[in-house]
Amino acid sequence: MLPGAVTGWDLSAALALADALGVPPTATAELLPIIEAVMVTKLNQQMDHSHG
Known part of the structure; x- marks a missing residue:
């Protein structure tokens, strides 16, 4: 946790959302880390730009 920065997502919530939307677990496991990164x-670039 860093004040004023995003360090990651709540992956439990993201996995639950993907499941609720019917996204196959294999696709979620493959794509979620890339999307999150x-x-x-x-988001951090946008926050830096708006505060800088």
Whole structure:
């Protein structure tokens, strides 16, 4: 946890959402880490830009 930064997602919630939406578990396991990494990077860049 870093004040003013996103370090990751609640993966339990993301997995539950994927399951509820009918996303196959194999696809979720393969894609979720990649999606999370890109989103964390982009969110932090956006926060830096808006505060900088």
